Amino acid sequence: MKKAAIIGVTGYSGIELVRLLLNHPNIRIHSIHSSSQSGVNLAGIYPHLKNIISDELEDINISKIANEVDLVFIATPSGISSKIIPELLQYEVKIIDLSGDYRLNNPNTYEKWYKHPAPAQEDINKAIYGLTEWNKEDIRNCRFISNPGCYPTATLLGLAPLVKSKLIDERSIVTDAKSGVSGAGKSLSRVTHFVETNDNLTIYKVNQHQHIPEIEQVLSIWNENIPFITFNTHLVPMTRGIMATTYANANKSVGSTEQLVDLYKTTYEDSHFVRVREPGNFPGTKEVYGTNYCDIGIAYDNRTGRITVVSVIDNLMKGAAGQAVQNANLMFDFDERAGLDHIPIYI
Ligand SMILES: NC(=O)C1=CN([C@@H]2O[C@H](COP(=O)(O)OP(=O)(O)OC[C@H]3O[C@@H](n4cnc5c(N)ncnc54)[C@H](OP(=O)(O)O)[C@@H]3O)[C@@H](O)[C@H]2O)C=CC1
Numbered sequence: 001m002k003k004a005a006i007i008g009v010t011g012y013s014g015i016e017l018v019r020l021l022l023n024h025p026n027i028r029i030h031s032i033h034s035s036s037q038s039g040v041n042l043a044g045i046y047p048h049l050k051n052i053i054s055d056e057l058e059d060i061n062i063s064k065i066a067n068e069v070d071l072v073f074i075a076t077p078s079g080i081s082s083k084i085i086p087e088l089l090q091y092e093v094k095i096i097d098l099s100g101d102y103r104l105n106n107p108n109t110y111e112k113w114y115k116h117p118a119p120a121q122e123d124i125n126k127a128i129y130g131l132t133e134w135n136k137e138d139i140r141n142c143r144f145i146s147n148p149g150c151y152p153t154a155t156l157l158g159l160a161p162l163v164k165s166k167l168i169d170e171r172s173i174v175t176d177a178k179s180g181v182s183g184a185g186k187s188l189s190r191v192t193h194f195v196e197t198n199d200n201l202t203i204y205k206v207n208q209h210q211h212i213p214e215i216e217q218v219l220s221i222w223n224e225n226i227p228f229i230t231f232n233t234h235l236v237p238m239t240r241g242i243m244a245t246t247y248a249n250a251n252k253s254v255g256s257t258e259q260l261v262d263l264y265k266t267t268y269e270d271s272h273f274v275r276v277r278e279p280g281n282f283p284g285t286k287e288v289y290g291t292n293y294c295d296i297g298i299a300y301d302n303r304t305g306r307i308t309v310v311s312v313i314d315n316l317m318k319g320a321a322g323q324a325v326q327n328a329n330l331m332f333d334f335d336e337r338a339g340l341d342h343i344p345i346y347i
């Protein structure tokens with residue numbers, strides 16, 4: 001049994017990690033950490049965990065944590081893990097960072113989009129980007145994962161087969177994404193207030209979302225001719241779920257929806273957590289609720305020559321804690337599905 005610590009456990013992704021690790025066959029929670037509530041019982045803050053976990057929150061003592069556990073999950077807001085990870089890297093403990101701090105290879109790009117000081121370049125270079133389905137060998141052999149953002153996970157899994165097969169006009173990609181409110185974390189703000197979100201559909205961070213450079217970085221590794229993506233985000237009055245709908249102009253070798261569905265099925269045939277829909281069938285967010293699945297539907301419109309790809313995930317699962325556990329499974333050479341065999345909560 002491997003031992004894990006969770007820093008930022010009182011947040012939404014942290015508490016989802018607790019749900020997953022309490023049922024994990026090979027990883028157990030050794031300690032949980034808080035910057036503001038050390039000494040408090042976690043089930044006192046989250047009563048749904050009464051009689052399930054009795055651990056108290058501990059403060060964040062890096063050397064103690066690093067010496068006691070095999071793996072540290074960090075689920076803190078951006079700008080915080082870059083203060084914790086340099087010290088953790090001095091030990092041998094494995095690290096999975098759920099924040100955006102180490103995802104962007106260029107520190108100047110990070111500072112432009114995140115508006116925080118960037119981590120040191122030498123530490124950024126040590127992080128492996130944990131988009132599991134597309135980086136398995138590096139993930140298996142590394143000790144420090146930068147877990148992808150929720151929107152990039154949905155968008156990139158949906159685009160990968162088209163981009164890698166060079167089936168689309170590289171300058172034509174447009175993604176329209178929607179998220180449930182838990183994607184914004186538990187801190188209160190005007191935009192996530194019930195009165196603002198309920199009965200409402202809003203667009204935010206127009207052309208300025210911090211996940212744009214993350215998506216572009218990966219797309220340009222897959223196809224160096226992709227210069228940019230148009231990407232926008234919306235807040236939907238639901239708790240969990242992301243839908244990323246992407247449009248792109250097909251090149252001449254695309255002739256039908258069936259051809260594209262076959263490509264997607266072949267691409268993801270060994271990827272348990274990616275499920276490809278039949279022609280004419282498109283996923284909704286409830287079909288992956290509470291699970292690590294990414295469901296994808298695709299269509300070719302021979303009238304316009306455009307392709308539509310719809311991908312859905314649960315932002316707290318495949319978009320955060322679920323993918324983090326999937327990556328931990330690979331890092332420890334466990335079954336990739338260990339602790340992640342959930343059935344979607346549909347009704
Ligand atoms: N919510 C989502 O769907 C997704 C989130 N992420 C990323 O994961 C990270 C966590 O997100 P989320 O769970 O939503 O965030 P929350 O705001 O819900 O929780 C973050 C937690 O971090 C802790 N924290 C805050 N400030 C500090 C600090 N200075 N030092 C140490 N800990 C601190 C807090 O706990 P305490 O006060 O107890 O220390 C808080 O509970 C973020 O970087 C986010 O961008 C990524 C993908 C999806």
Ligand SMILES: CC(=O)N[C@@H](CCC(=O)OP(=O)(O)O)C(=O)O
Pocket residue numbers: 077078098099100101148149150179180181182183184185210211233235
């Ligand atoms: C609904 C909502 O507000 N979602 C957040 C996702 C934040 C996130 O996960 O940010 P990093 O991973 O980049 O730290 C947002 O759009 O900013």
